Amino acid sequence: MKRVYVNEEWCLGCHLCEYNCAFANSGMDDMAEALKGKKIFPRIHVEENDRITFAVSCRHCEDPICVKSCIAGAISKRDGVVCVDQDKCVGCLTCVLVCPYGALAPNENGIMQKCELCLTNSFGEPACVSGCPNNAIVYESRDEVQTEVDPDGRTLYVGD
Amino acid sequence: MSIDFLYPEFEVVRNMDRCITCRVCERQCANEVHAYNERLDKMVSDESKCVNCQRCVSLCPTRALKIVKSDCKLRENANWQNDGIREIYKQANSGGVLLSSMGNPKELPVYWDRMLINASQVTNPSIDPLREPMETRVFLGKKNVKPERDESGNLICKVPPQLELDLPVMFSAMSYGSISYNAHASLARAATEMGTYYNTGEGGLHEDFYQYGPNTIVQVASGRFGVHEEYLAAGAAIEIKIGQGAKPGIGGHLPGSKIVGDVSRTRMIPEGSDAISPAPHHDIYSIEDLRQLVYSLKEATEYKKPVIVKVAAVHNIAAIASGIARSGADIIAIDGIRGGTGAAPTRIRDNVGIPIELALAAVDQRLRDERIRNNVSLVVGGSIRSAADIVKAIALGADACYIATGALLALGCHLCRTCQTGKCNWGIATQRPELVKRLNPDIGSRRLINLLTAWKHEIKEMMGGMGINSIEALRGNRLMLRGVGLTEKELEILGISHAGE
Numbered sequence: 131m132k133r134v135y136v137n138e139e140w141c142l143g144c145h146l147c148e149y150n151c152a153f154a155n156s157g158m159d160d161m162a163e164a165l166k167g168k169k170i171f172p173r174i175h176v177e178e179n180d181r182i183t184f185a186v187s188c189r190h191c192e193d194p195i196c197v198k199s200c201i202a203g204a205i206s207k208r209d210g211v212v213c214v215d216q217d218k219c220v221g222c223l224t225c226v227l228v229c230p231y232g233a234l235a236p237n238e239n240g241i242m243q244k245c246e247l248c249l250t251n252s253f254g255e256p257a258c259v260s261g262c263p264n265n266a267i268v269y270e271s272r273d274e275v276q277t278e279v280d281p282d283g284r285t286l287y288v289g290d
Numbered sequence: 291m292s293i294d295f296l297y298p299e300f301e302v303v304r305n306m307d308r309c310i311t312c313r314v315c316e317r318q319c320a321n322e323v324h325a326y327n328e329r330l331d332k333m334v335s336d337e338s339k340c341v342n343c344q345r346c347v348s349l350c351p352t353r354a355l356k357i358v359k360s361d362c363k364l365r366e367n368a369n370w371q372n373d374g375i376r377e378i379y380k381q382a383n384s385g386g387v388l389l390s391s392m393g394n395p396k397e398l399p400v401y402w403d404r405m406l407i408n409a410s411q412v413t414n415p416s417i418d419p420l421r422e423p424m425e426t427r428v429f430l431g432k433k434n435v436k437p438e439r440d441e442s443g444n445l446i447c448k449v450p451p452q453l454e455l456d457l458p459v460m461f462s463a464m465s466y467g468s469i470s471y472n473a474h475a476s477l478a479r480a481a482t483e484m485g486t487y488y489n490t491g492e493g494g495l496h497e498d499f500y501q502y503g504p505n506t507i508v509q510v511a512s513g514r515f516g517v518h519e520e521y522l523a524a525g526a527a528i529e530i531k532i533g534q535g536a537k538p539g540i541g542g543h544l545p546g547s548k549i550v551g552d553v554s555r556t557r558m559i560p561e562g563s564d565a566i567s568p569a570p571h572h573d574i575y576s577i578e579d580l581r582q583l584v585y586s587l588k589e590a591t592e593y594k595k596p597v598i599v600k601v602a603a604v605h606n607i608a609a610i611a612s613g614i615a616r617s618g619a620d621i622i623a624i625d626g627i628r629g630g631t632g633a634a635p636t637r638i639r640d641n642v643g644i645p646i647e648l649a650l651a652a653v654d655q656r657l658r659d660e661r662i663r664n665n666v667s668l669v670v671g672g673s674i675r676s677a678a679d680i681v682k683a684i685a686l687g688a689d690a691c692y693i694a695t696g697a698l699l700a701l702g703c704h705l706c707r708t709c710q711t712g713k714c715n716w717g718i719a720t721q722r723p724e725l726v727k728r729l730n731p732d733i734g735s736r737r738l739i740n741l742l743t744a745w746k747h748e749i750k751e752m753m754g755g756m757g758i759n760s761i762e763a764l765r766g767n768r769l770m771l772r773g774v775g776l777t778e779k780e781l782e783i784l785g786i787s788h789a790g791e
Contacts, residue, residue: 140730142318145462149312149351162352165310263349 131210132271134174134247135258136185141176143183147258147267148172151187154248154257171237173245174258174267185267187245188212188233195280196225196234203236204242211249214242230280236246294379297362300342302335308354309333315346315355320713320725342663343706345715372502377636388636391709391719392770393536393628393673393695396640401647401780402679406789408770417759419750423761424571425760426457426746428690430527430667431596442543448613451596452529453507455690456485457746458680458761461738462625462671462692463509463531463600465493467544467553467565468632468709469698473718476701476734478502483735485499487526489692492516492542492567494556496763500524507598510587513567515557519590527621528587529598532571535672536630538602538643542567543612543633548721549713577613585620586672596620603627603649604642614664615657623692624649626672630695632719633710646672647686651784655685655767677748686784687766701734 149165151172159162174187194212197205204218205225221240226232237243247269248256259269302323311333316324320338324346326332338445340357347355363372377388410416417424431452438446461477468491475498477488482505489507494516499506509524510517522528533539544565554561574580584597600616601607602622607624614622626646631639650670657663671692680691699705702716709719717729749761759763773781774788781788 140727142724142728144314144317144349145312145353146314146349149310149314153351162308162310162354165312165352167309167310261351264728265733266730 132247132269133190133261134187134245135268135270135272136187137266137268137272138182138184140264141184142175142264142266144263145176146261146263147174148176150257150261151245151267154251154253155243159253169238171235171243173243175232175235175237177232186231186233189231189278190247195228195230199224199228211246212244213246214244216241216243231252239255294383296364296379297378298337298340298342298362299360299376300337300357300484301360302337302340302346303356304333304335305354306332308352310352310354312351314351318345318349318547318715320715320720320722323409332428341708341711342704343708343715344704348704362538374742383515388401389633390636390707391631391633392427392705392707393630394640395707398645401645401776401784402675402682404774404776404780405647405682405771405784405786406774407681407685407752407756408772409485409680409755414757416757417754419747419754422754422759424750424753425762426749428455428458428761430455430669430689432666435664445666451527451594452565453487453596453621454485455487457742457749458684458688458690459674459742459745460486460507460669460690460692461488461530461697462694463489463491463507463534463624464632464694465491465509465515465544465699466496466556467493467548467721469718470714470720470729471496471552472726472729472731472734473500473698473701474499475731476508476729476738477697479507479731479735480738480742481647483739486742489529490516490525492531493553494558495521495545495767496552496556509600511554511567512569512571513565515565518558522587522591522595524593527596527598528591529600529623530571530587530619531600532574532580533600533602533604533625534590534631535602535625535627535643535646536631536639537634538634538638539569540638541569542664550721553721577617580614580619581617588618593766598623598669600625602629603646605644606716607644607649608652611666611668612656612660612662615660615662619666621667622653622687623669623671624653625692626670629671630673630698631709646670648780648783650683650686650688655785658687658766671672677745677752680745681749681752681764682771684764685767685770686760689765696741697738700737701729743767757764 151174153161153164153172156164174185176185190212202218202220204215219242225234234244256269259267305703313326323335323340327334342357429452432450466474478499479489480501487505487507490509492509492511492515503524504526506525507527507529509529509531511531546562546564562710597619598621599619603626610623627643667689670688670692674691674693683691703718713722714720717725768785771786772787
């Protein structure tokens, strides 16, 4: 499956991915109109300190804890993509608590939203990737199997 | 001091209807032009720091920014132009020598643009490079003039060491130190992929790049930085740098602030010490001395690698080249007055040397007249800007061309000409890690490969148009060139006829 991968070696910390994400999910045609004067709620976040910066978005785990934790049954996995049904979300933020990557955050109304790879918005492919000026975010399927396991031994994430 | 205050050269024009205050411009400007004013909730700029590198313009996601030249100027004066007055103010304030970067920006004649290329019509058919083979490969090095045979009459096929290029373009010398690790990585990878060479410049060869040795020309310059046995052995050829087109007659100076970490290790000098390349090689005062260094290097590499001698194009270049061709060197590289630099005294860069076109024509003719043209190959640089310039250079007599500014442009350079500050926003002429990482070699090498691929197509197209199917048949074929708007003397030196003749 194609996933969004981040290479911190090339991340400049410019935060363009956050703005491209917010624009892609705004449903508007013009970025200035969509984002001017507004606080943005992107689905990808740049983590940074003095030495390192990198963007974090949903890993689309093999065995997503957020899906299991959701008390409203609003999060599900469709064709490998972890999605939120915003009509069902009750805004309890349990998913925010359990996500080991800190990849989930609510929108301006307190309803959960997350990276769905821009598959359902007008962009069609991850806007963070196409807008990254330094190839620090890529969208590809990788051959090697990568797994990450949490301290309780659950498989969080399997790359294909 | 207010006496020398001048309104900033560039103005930042921000379209506030489009600015979304994303602060990308602020994060990307190493000159700290942009800032976010929390109280006003808007972006503000200090244009006095702007060098017009256009990084912010390129990255602004809403196209809200543009940089324009300020129209606040002193009264017009054809003799005392604004730039000249600015320089006087600067020197009156500092007492120092003016420094500049990249190639000569003055309006000197560009002879490439005054020469036009021929094409076949009716009587000598042109060739379609998409349908017929077209040879762009060249070999650089000393050529045997007469076939030699052994006692039993068999041909002796031993030829002096040659550089094999898939197209007649190489990346010219830019040291690790003057440009970044990632810029070098991009050049090395692209040279390898395209079957050509890049050049270490005088900064030594970073240990990570020994793997690209077969496509590397290692330079030995007057400071001898980074030169050791493995370094010489690693390269495909060795270049003795005598001079550089942007600063003939003077040496180099990489300030101690740039001699950090790997740069210091690679140059084999202590961290923080200035890397000063003397103006002359202290062991070369004659062609005989040069010959000694050429043969020392050949001896050290078991006569397996061609030796290049690089000189700046100066008034007496034909005689100098004649001497070099007799020194044992395999290749002469000549760098013209419009050649680039990471930093040079402005007055030297803008006033010393001669254009490469005239130097090339004069050298090629002189070596032919003296029947020593086959002793050496000729490589020319100093502002080769396009495939057309390459075709013209080859028709004038060059074997291959060196490009550097063109390659840097492909890597993202916007020719703001402030390399000497070390704050290159494009990650090229800097050693600051947060800036160096802005040049991803995956992208950089791909763009260089694209550029050379495009030029190769264009070279083939132009050759085909002339009815020529190999670089060999174009070399020194001055009948393929005609001058426009040139004087008798210029035509005579270039060895070409005027258009219409």
